[in-house]
Amino acid sequence: MAENENGQEKTEQPSAKRLLDAKRKGQVPRSRELNSMAVTMIGVTTLVVMSNAIGDGLSQMMSESFVLTREQIFDINIMLIQLGDRFLQMMVTLLPFFLLVVVAAIFSSVALGGFSVSSEALAPKLSKLSPLKGLKRVFSARGLVEMLKALAKFIFIGGVTILLLWMSLDKFLALHGMEISQAMEKLNSLIGWSVILMTSTLILIAAIDVPFQLWDHKRQLKMTRQELRDELKETEGKPEVKSRIRQLQREMAQKRMMQEVPNADVIVTNPTHYAVALKYDPQTMHAPKLLAKGADLVAMTIREVGAEAKVPVVESPMLARAIYFHTELNAFIPAGLYLAVARLLAYVFQLRAYRTEGGEYPELPDDLSIPEEYQHSPEV
Numbered sequence: 001m002a003e004n005e006n007g008q009e010k011t012e013q014p015s016a017k018r019l020l021d022a023k024r025k026g027q028v029p030r031s032r033e034l035n036s037m038a039v040t041m042i043g044v045t046t047l048v049v050m051s052n053a054i055g056d057g058l059s060q061m062m063s064e065s066f067v068l069t070r071e072q073i074f075d076i077n078i079m080l081i082q083l084g085d086r087f088l089q090m091m092v093t094l095l096p097f098f099l100l101v102v103v104a105a106i107f108s109s110v111a112l113g114g115f116s117v118s119s120e121a122l123a124p125k126l127s128k129l130s131p132l133k134g135l136k137r138v139f140s141a142r143g144l145v146e147m148l149k150a151l152a153k154f155i156f157i158g159g160v161t162i163l164l165l166w167m168s169l170d171k172f173l174a175l176h177g178m179e180i181s182q183a184m185e186k187l188n189s190l191i192g193w194s195v196i197l198m199t200s201t202l203i204l205i206a207a208i209d210v211p212f213q214l215w216d217h218k219r220q221l222k223m224t225r226q227e228l229r230d231e232l233k234e235t236e237g238k239p240e241v242k243s244r245i246r247q248l249q250r251e252m253a254q255k256r257m258m259q260e261v262p263n264a265d266v267i268v269t270n271p272t273h274y275a276v277a278l279k280y281d282p283q284t285m286h287a288p289k290l291l292a293k294g295a296d297l298v299a300m301t302i303r304e305v306g307a308e309a310k311v312p313v314v315e316s317p318m319l320a321r322a323i324y325f326h327t328e329l330n331a332f333i334p335a336g337l338y339l340a341v342a343r344l345l346a347y348v349f350q351l352r353a354y355r356t357e358g359g360e361y362p363e364l365p366d367d368l369s370i371p372e373e374y375q376h377s378p379e380v
Helices: 016-024 032-049 051-065 078-110 131-138 141-167 169-177 180-199 201-220 225-236 239-263 297-308 317-326 335-357
Strands: 266-269 274-279 289-295 313-315
Touching (some): 032 051, 032 078, 032 180, 032 201, 051 078, 141 169, 141 180, 141 201, 169 180, 180 201, 239 274, 239 289, 239 297, 266 297, 266 335, 274 297, 274 317, 289 297, 289 317, 313 335, 317 335
Antiparallel strands (some): 266 274, 274 289
C-alpha cells in the first residue's frame, strides 16, 4: 500500500482538483510503448506502401546527379546548385513519410493525458543531476519493472521474428530460381510485409502498457484521508468561515427585510412567536405579497418596526402561522389563504378610512377561516 512521507496510507482515489494540479505540473499518463508502436507502424507501413514512389524518386535523383554537361563540369558553382536541387528533390520525395511519422508521434504522445505544457516540468532541477538519485531510480521497483518489460519485449518480438522467418523460409529460398528483377521485386515485397507483421506485435505490447500507465498514474496520485480533508477545507473554506459568511448573509437579508416592513399594509401576529407583514396593491399585484416574516426575536423586531411606521398590527394566531409556514419571502400568498387574507385586508382598509375620514369603527372579522391543509406547519 502506498504511503506518504508521514506514513499514512494513500487509500483514497485522487480528486478532480488533484488531477488538475498534476496536469498543470506536467504529471500526465504517458505510454512510450504506444508512442513506439504508432511511430513504427506508421513509418514501416508508409515505406512499404510508398516504396515504389520513393524508389523511383530517389533513383531519378541519383541519375540526375551524375548527368552533367561540359559547361556544368567546368563551372565551379554548379556543385552547390546541384546539391541544393538534389536535397530539395529528396525532401519532396520523402515529405509524405516524414509528415505521417511526425503526426503519429504527436498524437500518440498526447492520446492518454492530452496536451500539457508545463513551465514547472520544463524548469531545470538540480536533483535530476544527482548521481545518487539517478542510481535510486535505476535500482528502484519501477526500474526493475522497466527492465522486465524490455526483456519481455525482446523475447516476444524476437520469437515472432524467428517464427515469421521460419514460415517464409521456402519463399526466400525460391528467389534463387527467379530472374534478378523479378527476385528483387519479390524480395522487396517479402521483407516489407514481414516487417509490418513483426511491428504488429507492438500493438499487443501497447494494449498491455496503456491500461498499466493509466492505473499507475492514478496510483501515484492517490490521497490520504487527511489530504482529502485538507483539500476540502481549501476549496470550500473552513467551517468557521462558512458559518460566519452564512451569518452575515442572514443579517443582510434580515436588514433588507426590515426595510420593507414600513411599506406593509398589515402585520399579522401570533401574537408573540410569529409575525408576518403583508402588502397588497390592486393595481400591480394579483394577490397579497409577503414582505417580511420571522419568529421570536425577529417577530418582535418586525412588530417594533411596524409600530414605528404606524402599520396596523392584527392578532390572528392561526393565520399568522399559516402564512409563516406556507409562504416564501417576497412571494404571493397561496390561493388557499385568499379568502382569510381578503377579509383581513378589508378590515385594515376600513380601519385606515376610519382614521382619516371618521365614521363607524370597523370590527375585526371573527371568521378568518383557514383550510385544513394550512392549519399545521410542514414540519408537523
